[in-house]
Amino acid sequence: VNMAQILAPSVQWQMRITKNSSYSTDASSMSSKMWSSLFLKQSKKLTARSSAKYRLLAVKSEHGTINRMEDLLNLDVTPYTDKIIAEYIWIGGTGIDVRSKSRTISKPVEHPSELPKWNYDGSSTGQAPGEDSEVILYPQAIFKDPFRGGNNILVICDAYTPAGEPIPTNKRHKAAQIFSDAKVVAEVPWYGIEQEYTLLQTDVKWPLGWPVGGYPGPQGPYYCAAGADKSFGRDISDAHYKACLYAGINISGTNGEVMPGQWEFQVGPSVGIEAGDHIWCARYLLERITEQAGVVLTLDPKPIEGDWNGAGCHTNYSTKSMRAEGGFEVIKKAILNMSLRHKEHISAYGEGNERRLTGKHETASINTFSWGVANRGCSIRVGRDTEKEGKGYLEDRRPASNMDPYVVTALLAETTLLWEPTLEAEALAAQKLAMKV
Amino acid sequence: MSLLTDLINLNLSDTTEKIIAEYIWIGGSGMDLRSKARTLSGPVSDPSKLPKWNYDGSSTGQAPGEDSEVILYPQAIFKDPFRRGSNILVICDAYTPAGEPIPTNKRAAAAKIFSHPKVVAEVPWYGLEQEYTLLKKDVHWPLGWPTGGFPGPQGPYYCGIGADKAFGRDIVDSHYKACLYAGVNISGINGEVMPGQWEFQVGPSVGISAGDELWVARYILERITEIAGVVVSFDPKPIPGDWNGAGCHTNYSTKSMRNPGGYEIIKKAIDKLGLRHKEHIAAYGEGNERRLTGRHETADINTFLWGVANRGASIRVGRDTEKEGKGYFEDRRPASNMDPYVVTSMVAETTILL
Numbered sequence: 001v002n003m004a005q006i007l008a009p010s011v012q013w014q015m016r017i018t019k020n021s022s023y024s025t026d027a028s029s030m031s032s033k034m035w036s037s038l039f040l041k042q043s044k045k046l047t048a049r050s051s052a053k054y055r056l057l058a059v060k061s062e063h064g065t066i067n068r069m070e071d072l073l074n075l076d077v078t079p080y081t082d083k084i085i086a087e088y089i090w091i092g093g094t095g096i097d098v099r100s101k102s103r104t105i106s107k108p109v110e111h112p113s114e115l116p117k118w119n120y121d122g123s124s125t126g127q128a129p130g131e132d133s134e135v136i137l138y139p140q141a142i143f144k145d146p147f148r149g150g151n152n153i154l155v156i157c158d159a160y161t162p163a164g165e166p167i168p169t170n171k172r173h174k175a176a177q178i179f180s181d182a183k184v185v186a187e188v189p190w191y192g193i194e195q196e197y198t199l200l201q202t203d204v205k206w207p208l209g210w211p212v213g214g215y216p217g218p219q220g221p222y223y224c225a226a227g228a229d230k231s232f233g234r235d236i237s238d239a240h241y242k243a244c245l246y247a248g249i250n251i252s253g254t255n256g257e258v259m260p261g262q263w264e265f266q267v268g269p270s271v272g273i274e275a276g277d278h279i280w281c282a283r284y285l286l287e288r289i290t291e292q293a294g295v296v297l298t299l300d301p302k303p304i305e306g307d308w309n310g311a312g313c314h315t316n317y318s319t320k321s322m323r324a325e326g327g328f329e330v331i332k333k334a335i336l337n338m339s340l341r342h343k344e345h346i347s348a349y350g351e352g353n354e355r356r357l358t359g360k361h362e363t364a365s366i367n368t369f370s371w372g373v374a375n376r377g378c379s380i381r382v383g384r385d386t387e388k389e390g391k392g393y394l395e396d397r398r399p400a401s402n403m404d405p406y407v408v409t410a411l412l413a414e415t416t417l418l419w420e421p422t423l424e425a426e427a428l429a430a431q432k433l434a435m436k437v
Numbered sequence: 438m439s440l441l442t443d444l445i446n447l448n449l450s451d452t453t454e455k456i457i458a459e460y461i462w463i464g465g466s467g468m469d470l471r472s473k474a475r476t477l478s479g480p481v482s483d484p485s486k487l488p489k490w491n492y493d494g495s496s497t498g499q500a501p502g503e504d505s506e507v508i509l510y511p512q513a514i515f516k517d518p519f520r521r522g523s524n525i526l527v528i529c530d531a532y533t534p535a536g537e538p539i540p541t542n543k544r545a546a547a548a549k550i551f552s553h554p555k556v557v558a559e560v561p562w563y564g565l566e567q568e569y570t571l572l573k574k575d576v577h578w579p580l581g582w583p584t585g586g587f588p589g590p591q592g593p594y595y596c597g598i599g600a601d602k603a604f605g606r607d608i609v610d611s612h613y614k615a616c617l618y619a620g621v622n623i624s625g626i627n628g629e630v631m632p633g634q635w636e637f638q639v640g641p642s643v644g645i646s647a648g649d650e651l652w653v654a655r656y657i658l659e660r661i662t663e664i665a666g667v668v669v670s671f672d673p674k675p676i677p678g679d680w681n682g683a684g685c686h687t688n689y690s691t692k693s694m695r696n697p698g699g700y701e702i703i704k705k706a707i708d709k710l711g712l713r714h715k716e717h718i719a720a721y722g723e724g725n726e727r728r729l730t731g732r733h734e735t736a737d738i739n740t741f742l743w744g745v746a747n748r749g750a751s752i753r754v755g756r757d758t759e760k761e762g763k764g765y766f767e768d769r770r771p772a773s774n775m776d777p778y779v780v781t782s783m784v785a786e787t788t789i790l791l
Contacts, residue, residue, distance in 0.1 A: 068445070069664050072518060072611035080516075080618055092596075099596035101627030102613070119755075123734070123748060124595035124630050130734065134746045134756050148610070162746070162756040202600055203583075284598065291600045 078150050082107040085152040087145060088118055088137055089284050090159055093126025095169055096299060096351075096402050098284050100154075108151040115139040115155060127159065127167055135167060136160045141277040146243040147288065154247065154284065156277045172276060175410035179272040184413050190323075190393070191275035191409050192252065192268030192316035196401050197286065198303045199233045199261050200296040207261035207304065208232045208295055219309065222260040231256050236286075236293050237263045243285045249278045258362075259309040268316065272413075276406035301400035302355035310356030310363065311401035317412050318393030327391030332435050334416040335371050335380050335394065339429050341415050342369040342379070348407050350400025357398065364397070371433065450522050454479045457524040459517060460490055460509055461656050462531055465498025467541055468671060468774050470656050472526075480523040487511035487527060499531065499539055507539060508532045513649040518615035519660060526619065526656070528649045544648065547782035551644040553790060561785050562695075562765070563647035564624065564640030564688035567654065568773050570675045571605045571633050572668040579633035579676065580604045580667055591681065594632040604633045608658075608665050612637065615657050621650050630734070631681040640688065644785075648778040673772035674727035682728030682735065683773035689784050690765030699763030706788040707743050707752050707766065713787050714741040714751075720779050722772025729770065736769065 077083070084107065089100040101120065109115055122128025122135035137157040145152040158172040166173035178184060199208040209232025210216050221230050237254050244251040244265075254265045265286075267278045283299070290297040302310040321330040338345065346353065346366060359365035364379045371380035371394075373387045379398050386392025399408050421429070429435075449455070456479065461472040473492065481487055494500025494507035509529040517524040530544040538545035550556060571580040581604025582588050593602050609626050616623040616637075626637045637658075639650045655671075662669040674682040693702045710717065718725065718738060731737035736751040743752035743766075745759045751770050758764030771780050 068519065069607060069611045069661060071446075072615050072661065073607060075518070075611075075614045075618060077614055077617050083617060085613060085617075097593060098598060100598060101596050101625060103625035104617070104623060121595065121734075121748065126592070130749050131744065131747045133748045148614070162760075287598045291598055291603055291606065294600050296601050297599060 074149070076150050084108050084150070085145070085148055086115060087148075087152075087154045088139070088157050089154060089281070090120070090137055090157045091169060091171075091280065091404075093169060095171075095404060097125070098280070098287060099125060100284065109142070109153070112139040112142055112155065115142075118157075122159075122167070127169060134162055136162060136164075140172065141274075141281070143247040143249060143281050146246040146285065154281060156281050171404050171406040171410075172273070175276060175406040176273050178410040178414050178418070181418060184272070184417050187319035187321060187413075187417055189272055189409070189413050189417075190269040190318050191271075191405075191412075192266060192393075193270075193275060193279050193405060193409075194264055194266045194312070194314040194316070195279060195282065196257055196262060196264045196311035196313065198259070198298050198300070198311055199236065199263070199290065200298055200303075202294055202296050205296060207259075209261050216260050218307065219258050219260075222256060223258045224255050230260065232261045233263065233293075233295065236289055236295065237265070240265065240282075240286050240289050243289065244282055247281065247285060249282050249285070250274075251282065257309065257311075259304070259311075262303075262309065262311060269318075272409075273406070275409045276404075279405040299402040301350055301352050301402060305355075307361075309361045312356065312363070312397065313350070313399045313401050313403050313405070313408075315396045315399050315405075315408055315412065316393050317396060317409075317416075319417065322393060323391055325391060328386065331382065331386065331392070331394050335382075336426060336429050336433065336435060337415050337419060337421060338380065338396070338412075339369045339371075339433055340421045340425055341419070345396075345411060345415070346398060348403075348411055349398050350403040352402070353398075353400040356400055362397075448522055456480055456522070457517070457520055458487065458527050459520075459525070460511070460527045460529050461653065462492070462509055462529045463541065463543075463652065463776075465541060467543075467776060469497070470652070470659060471497060472656065481525065482514060484511040484514050484527065487514075490529075494531075494539070499541060506534055508534060508536075512544065513646070513653070515619040515621060515653050518618045518657065521618075526653055528653050543776050543778040544645070547648060547778040548645050550782040550786050550790070556644070556785050556789050559691035559693060559785075559789055561644055561781075561789070562641040562690050563643075563777075563781050564638060564765075565642075565647060565651050565777055565781075566636055566638045566684070566686040566688070567651060568629055568634060568636045568683035568685065569658065570631070570670045570672070570683055571608065571635070571662065572670050572675070574666055574668050577668060577670075579631075581633050588632050590679065591630050591632075594628060594634075595630045596628050602632065603628050605635065605665075605667065608661055608667065609635045609637070612654075612658050612661050615661065616654055619653065619657060621654050621657075622646075623654065629681065629683075631676070631683075634675075634681065634683060641690075644781075645778070647781045648776075651777040671774040673722055673724050673774060677727065679733075681733045684728065684735070684769065685722070685771045685773050685775050685777070685780075687768045687771050687777075687780055687784065688765050689768060689781075689788075691789065694765060695763055697763055700758065703754065703758070703764070703766050707754075709787050709791060710752065710768070710784070711741045711743075713791075717783060717787070718770060720775075720783055721770050722775040724774070725770075725772040728772055 084105050085102050086105045087100050087102045092099045118137040119134045121133050123130040123133040128135050139155045141156040143154045145154050158170045159167045204212050241254050252266045257264050287297050354366050357363045357366035362376045364370050370378040372378040373382050374384050381395045456477050457474050458477050459472050459474045464471045490509040491506045493505050495502040495505040511527045511529050513528040515526045517526050530542045531539045624638045629636050642650050726738050729735045729738035734748045736742050742750045744750040745754045746756050753767045
């Protein structure tokens with residue numbers, strides 16, 4: 001994907017970024033309020049009592065009479081009550097399953113700190129034993145609900161024990177700590193995350209558009225293509241795009257992928273912990289949409305064995321120093337650090353990635369660390385623009401589609417900003433990578 | 438088609454003062470809801486201003502054919518989410534022409550308990566968690582399950598999303614908004630552990646209104662599944678085997694329990710409930726013995742057990758309540774087909790009056 005169009009953010013983003021904010025809820029209240037007011041800027045135009053013209057086509061009528069359920073789903077309750085519905089969203093026991101349930105809140109809110117903590121049955125998600133089953137949800141980020149409209153919201157949460165400790169599957173907590181480190185805050189880390197995913201037919205779990213019991217023609221015609229024989233499921237990708245924009249997610253683009261039935265969307269540039277929050281909310285919206293469409297979503301990194309592309313979650317990354325004059329040297333130093341921690345990163349980059357990182361199909365082999373300009377067969381790719389201008393960003397192509405963005409973004413920041421190799425290790429690596437540092 | 442839609446959605450308030458009132462009552466099985474509609478000359482917001490009515494009790498198993506009139510006393514008004522405008526839903530209970538509550542009328546006895554001065558003083562709050570299962574219409578097999586087979590085992594479905602994990606969300610979501618519109622104190626919803634099973638919660642409601650609100654929420658739910666062409670089941674164990682049952686956990690607190698020192702009151706109340714376990718179980722829903730097995734997050738029907746954060750207990754007390762020394766507790770024994778008038782008044786009676 002071409003990140004050039006998003007390298008220069010709009011004025012709004014620049015305004016927010018220069019205020020030097022970190023985005024966990026234990027950040028200064030001023031920066032957090034600024035952030036949240038940016039996302040809910042759209043809703044400021046609506047007072048609590050307005051009824052916006054909002055329409056979502058949600059239900060297919062089965063039996064030929066008029067379907068009054070659609071009216072109820074589209075019902076704008078704002079003229080009748082101040083109450084809003086908040087859908088609390090969290091990550092379940094496998095680390096990739098998303099769960100949610102909703103509750104009524106007495107009036108519209110703008111900031112996660114205004115929302116109550118909640119709890120859920122951790123014994124039903126593999127996160128707690130039955131005799132001590134309560135897991136506590138801490139609201140962390142708010143988005144507008146594109147399914148319910150009005151002032152209703154989606155709330156990204158993370159999970160804690162009743163004693164206040166993050167549970168083992170809670171990866172956000174540690175990431176938030178890394179992103180509040182003064183060194184990291186000062187470098188304003190930006191992330192552009194390219195989420196690939198595959199759509200499957202429901203009953204057979206075979207990719208959408210593929211003949212059941214068989215295969216489509218080989219890869220070649222499908223990447224960014226149009227046509228009933230080349231593009232399968234565009235409505236899902238398009239509906240998801242608008243839903244994300246409505247919700248306040250920083251979605252920057254979409255495209256059809258190399259393998260038929262596979263798609264990609266990109267979120268960014270996001271600063272710090274937001275990258276994770278936005279990707280998880282985008283994944284939630286995607287699976288709610290595929291649910292409506294009667295299609296199954298998979299984030300498996302190699303859904304079909306053989307001569308078919310896998311699915312990744314390439315992570316584009318830059319810091320303030322990389323974006324400034326002389327940034328290319330900073331980028332090379334970062335790549336050097338990453339080369340010395342290849343194993344640590346790979347083990348955190350998604351389950352099953354070894355089936356995908358084979359060295360073929362636009363990947364680098366999982367055991368090899370490599371980098372190159374414009375080289376899609378490398379672990380790290382640097383764009384030609386960046387090389388030419390001497391500043392910019394890098395693309396880590398190793399993460400799988402089922403990676404946890406909190407883990408990956410925090411690890412990139414940690415390895416490149418907080419971790420230092422020994423001088424000998426650094427010199428050896430520089431030699432290996434043919435870099436002058 | 439479009440003419441029918443226009444007519445159904447006609448907004449009458451421009452042409453007439455008249456409104457439509459849908460009178461709702463509970464039929465002879467104690468679980469079947471019935472309703473019929475009548476025109477009223479103008480908008481009404483006070484149930485005592487609504488006329489009494491009557492229905493054919495011999496057609497609902499509630500009266501003999503030779504003396505079939507059963508009288509409906511309006512008790513609670515809600516806005517009608519299907520007809521909208523100023524039209525209303527009216528929750529009623531049933532009496533003989535002589536003015537006696539008929540045997541299936543559980544509301545009358547509950548109302549007596551809730552008007553007892555000791556109970557009034559304690560301001561009892563209820564949060565009712567209604568679980569239910571959606572079934573495909575012609576085969577009566579759960580929605581989303583392959584006909585003639587079973588889905589993958591429980592695990593991925595609780596609060597799950599995705600076409601392979603959540604079946605029937607549109608019903609649940611339209612029910613949520615319809616209840617908010619109607620004025621029901623609906624506090625949340627979630628997908629349940631068994632696929633095709635869902636839950637909504639009503640509360641906190643005070644005294645008799647808990648029962649009124651749950652019954653109208655059940656009515657709205659069944660009207661919506663009717664539209665969707667799907668069957669709603671309140672059976673407590675719709676599928677035998679390694680599949681969760683459906684309950685109606687009842688959260689309860691009194692003024693004393695919500696105040697400092699409330700935790701001791703809660704423990705005393707739980708002890709009183711323990712002494713009347715059999716009486717409560719007998720009133721907590723038909724078929725509950727198929728559900729309360731000691732597995733699938735239930736306590737065995739013959740055992741009375743309570744614990745903090747323990748979902749395998751009869752009564753569960755939340756960690757918050759234990760920590761703050763005050764709060765509420767959850768009676769996990771009632772089945773999904775319980776009568777909320779019976780359960781709420783019995784809990785009040787056992788813990789406050791005995």
